[in-house]
Amino acid sequence: MNFSLTYLELAVVALALGLLLLELWTPTALKPKLGYVAAAGLALILGWSFADTIPSESATAFSQMYVRDGLALFFKRFFLMAAILVLIMSVEFSDRIRMGVGEFYVLILFALTGMMFASSANDLIMVFVSLELITISFYVLVSFQRSRMGSLEAGVKYLIMGALSSAFLIFGIALVFGSAGTTNFDGLLQVTKGAADDKVLWLGLLLVLAGLGFKIAAFPFQMWAPDVYQGAPTPVTAFLAVGSKAAGIVLLLRVFLGAVPPVTGQWTKLLMVMAAITILYGNLCAIPQRNLKRLLGYSSIANAGYLLLGLSVLNASGCSAMLYYLAGYLFTLAAAFTVICLVARESDDISSLAGLSQRSPLLAACLTLAMVSLGGIPPLAGFFGKFLLLKSIIEQGPVNPGYYCLAGTALFGVVVSLYYYFGVIRAIYLSKEAPDLTPITVSVPARLSLGVCVIGMFYLGLFPQTALLVAQEAVSALKF
């Protein structure tokens, strides 16, 4: 047993428990500022994670349930970064949380712990437990504004859909265990190399795919996303969109490319269809939306589809493209949600952005950059991410012409998405009726986090080589 491998998770848990204690002795007026303490603590832990080198050999702990390799480390840094940006956003949001601000931050840290464990999962039990840690923390976070009906309603919807997805996942795990006799990923790899066409195993893995599909909001398990994204408090929506989705992605990689690649190899058609419909559904349904958070909910469904493109090619270039895309998505969405958090105080309607270019040119520019990046226009991060994903599927075109159709669908989706992303930009700069022109003051930490997001978007878009190398190194842990 090797506890020391989990030092990053242990540090986050210790920080969360310490914060919970500290909150007891903090005067009410200062409680919102605890978010900065949490963010600073996470920044230290993030720095600590860079202190040791990426392990070339994977090491395991807890009887091979927990693995530490390049992929795990990449995602741990990703989740830490996401949580820091979300915590800073939460401090800006804290005046709208009536009670329990301290617990709000602590729950974010607990969800983060679940995500970090998920990135190291090497056993289906670990997959289940870490996913539940994430999901149960999110049940509370989504419904945290109990006095607001939208938040409660979103919480109940997320509860029912989340519990349903866990039931699918668990039944799938039971069937996999029954037919393979093991839940360990190394064991499953040995079993599936021998016989990859056991029907009970297939059914089990299909149910696991459904359970994880719920988490990333892929078709046909996407119906919860728009409502929950709209109703949840804005920082929670951001964390759901970035953290929860990335946790689903890393588990998809671990299970379907790490543990049972022989089975996944026969499922490429299924993954391709799933990706194509998810892209079309997300983009087409986003067009008529007037609520910003709901719009981003549909856009996040479309983005789940783009990410599935990388999974459907089942090779290293597809996976490194996915990791690259996720990194760009993190900075883009964090910037967008920070601006929404600061601007849309009464309603999340797109019309609340009217006159933003006069109220705060900084926020207007940040949101515009985020929308341009989401739309996939050079030179921002979103462009290069989409480019890499499309490149990886077109490279597979000669093997299976279906990939050309998939690339066409993805391109169509990108073109459609430009329409609604530019609708947001139009509302910022060209909207005539602006009822309220009071300037918005942006606090220093919020400026810092927006700065980090903008630098991240430009860096990933202009200098892709370094980040791509990091992604490739991380993916090499999967051993194709």
Added chain:
Amino acid sequence: MTAPGLHHYLVISALLFCLGLFGVIVRRNILIIYMCLELMLNAANLALVSFSRFNNNLDGQVMVFFIITVAAAEVAVGLALIVALYRRRQTTDVHDLTTMKL
């Protein structure tokens, strides 16, 4: 009269799972939906225990403990949420959860 074999247990487990899923889709009361969800989890537990028993592999029984623990946490949070919803709206019907439509 032969002793029940693995497939008997699996058929019951699959029936329970489908019954739960059917209830989630058809029923309108959130509490009943939540009970159906628990039924689905317990179907998985039954499958795990029977696989464990008939394959002589204790891992499955250990996993059931994890599932029961997690399900208990989920129920605690879920019921609290449903109570909060009832206090605010005096309803537990999913048809009333429609403030967020296009």
